[in-house]
Amino acid sequence: MKSEQTALYKQVHEYMLTRIQTGEWPKDKRLPSVRSLAELLGVHRLTILKAYQLLKEQGHVYAKDKTGYYRKDSDHISNISEEQPAIRSYIHNSHLSDIHREPVTYKFSASVVDPTLLPNRYLSQHAKEIFDKYPHLLGTYANVKGDEELITGMSAYFQKYDRLYIPEESIVITSGAQQGIDIIAKVFVQAHDYVLIESPTYSGAADIFANRGAKLIPVSITAAGFCLEEVEYFMKKYKPKLFYTNPTYQNPTGYTVPVEQRKQLAELAEKYQCIILEDDAFREIYFHKTPPPPIYSYDTGGYIIYLRSFCKYMAPGLRICAMVAHPSLMKWLIKGKALADNGTPLLSQKAFLFYLTSDRVRTHMEKLRIALQIRKEKMEEALRDHSFHWDSPGGGLNLWVRIDETMDKNKLKAMALENSISYVPGQICDPLERDIPYIRLSYSFLNEQDIRKGMHVLTSIYDSLLTDNMHK
Incomplete structure (x- = not known):
């Protein structure tokens, strides 16, 4: 599969480049041979050769006839003073985190709820209690x-609100869904393991699996859900350790996998002994009808791990998520949680317990759904008279917007940032970081007035760039 090979090739290239830039592979000393690296990483020699060739094209290494490859001096980290330890880091970059750190006024990149819509006063009034x-x-x-x-x-x-029976022994509390994904990856995924991941996807999950050295196999998700024949083919061919999916108001697309497919996914997981990591972060943010039951509810073989986060819409600052799994998996997940932080802070848990069991929680959710639907419609109204295309989601926090294929994506992003606007480029949401003509716009963080103002500026930039393209 071409896309999978490309992902592996990129991983090997990054592995090699990191060792060059940190000085682990010293200047003018022969670098590891193609054969030795292939054996070390468990990949084909051609994959190593391609990575070396790219490093050579980029000017990081040079080749000597019949002797091998050598590092050029320019790539060594030279700004470390003699007083500082030459620390080496192997962690991958988080592109989404980089975007969130941009100091902008119109933060369409933030897939979180406006703090003014959350029950801050209610919790503060009852803190002493x-x-x-x-x-x-x-x-x-x-x-x-x-x-x-x-x-x-x-x-x-x-059980009361989802009609979902989950025994207490099957629940672990994590500090947000992100920690849950990280724990699951560390417990079950090793370098070079295959991981199925929906495409496009939540980039935070893709970053975690990339840091584990996993080989990502993208599975296309559409408004109709998955092609189950494709899913089964991948499970049979690659024998993946797990399949990461966010099937309800999916991030970034807003798509919801239909109930029939959920049943079949649970069956496929058991048939091919592949863990399905079901990330259910947006379940209660629906605008019309309630979503179908989780994939977990159809699990009979113990192959579904269910993450139910409450961070997005109840209390982000408390970072509470339920990690649910069969006892056969739970024993390993508890060990992973112990290594992560030895327990989610008790203050956060007790504060969230107070709110979760109060009568206020249902009123809050009803009002929040109305407010978010209004903001979604306001953003869609701003997009309608321009050459954008999207499927209006039935819930969630985002619009997955297709832009013109001739658009200069880098220029659009740069001009947006210059005008204090941020959004998530589609490339970040692609597991293989392919340059796809999409952007993710989140309507949940800004109020209606700011959505209108920010979208007016963004669409004006977009239209001007399209006009420039037509005149070229």
């Missing part, structure tokens, strides 16, 4: 698995 009930709260570590009261409350919540 929480401390009165748990006077030793700040002096107590939480259980690694999670606070027992919160786990009981979550189990009851799932």
